[in-house]
Amino acid sequence: xxxxxxxxxxxxxxxxxxxxxxxxxxxxxxxxxxxxxxxxxxxxxxxxxxxxxxxxxxxxxxxxxxxxxxxxxxxxxxxxxxxxxxxxxxxxxxxxxxxxxxxxxxxxxxxxxxxxxxxxxxxxxxxxxxxxxxxxxxxxxxxx
Numbered sequence: 594x595x596x597x598x599x600x601x602x603x604x605x606x607x608x609x610x611x612x613x614x615x616x617x618x619x620x621x622x623x624x625x626x627x628x629x630x631x632x633x634x635x636x637x638x639x640x641x642x643x644x645x646x647x648x649x650x651x652x653x654x655x656x657x658x659x660x661x662x663x664x665x666x667x668x669x670x671x672x673x674x675x676x677x678x679x680x681x682x683x684x685x686x687x688x689x690x691x692x693x694x695x696x697x698x699x700x701x702x703x704x705x706x707x708x709x710x711x712x713x714x715x716x717x718x719x720x721x722x723x724x725x726x727x728x729x730x731x732x733x734x735x736x737x
Contacts, residue, residue: 624712624732625658626725627683627704631667639718640701648726656733670698686711705729 628645630637648654662676669675676684683704687693692714699716703725706712712732715725730736 622708623656623658624729625660625706626729627660627662627680627706629662629670629698629702629704630700631670632663632665634667634700636718637663637701640721644718644721651737652735653729653733656735657729667698667700670700682709683711687714705732707732 628640630640649659660677660680662670662680664670664675671684671688673681673684683706687704696716701718701721702714702716703721704711704714705725705728713725713728715721726737
């Protein structure tokens with residue numbers, strides 16, 4: 594009887610592990626929007642008060658992952674410790690890009706990531722409205 598229970602427990606563990614792997618795979622393939630801002634920026638305050646509530650209430654929001662990097666000061670944006678460990682590759686990618694080298698962090702900045710690749714990156718509330726939002730709608734197959 595002991596052996597039978599251990600086999601059943603082992604079988605249940607493998608089912609749980611397989612389910613967790615499927616969830617991780619689905620999340621990895623989901624588009625991800627990363628908002629990068631700072632708490633002193635007026636443009637970021639506008640994003641948080643006007644655009645973010647509309648975005649969070651949308652059907653598109655439900656079809657992607659949304660991450661926020663919003664330190665107290667803009668000087669912290671380029672520091673590894675400000676970013677979650679699983680997104681530090683995005684910081685490195687941006688800082689090594691032509692835009693990152695030439696412009697640095699103009700905020701608010703938005704990254705649309707799919708399969709660990711940056712699909713598009715824009716900055717500013719106008720770019721959100723004119724470029725990023727239509728791209729998100731297209732990628733998620735939703736309408737405003």
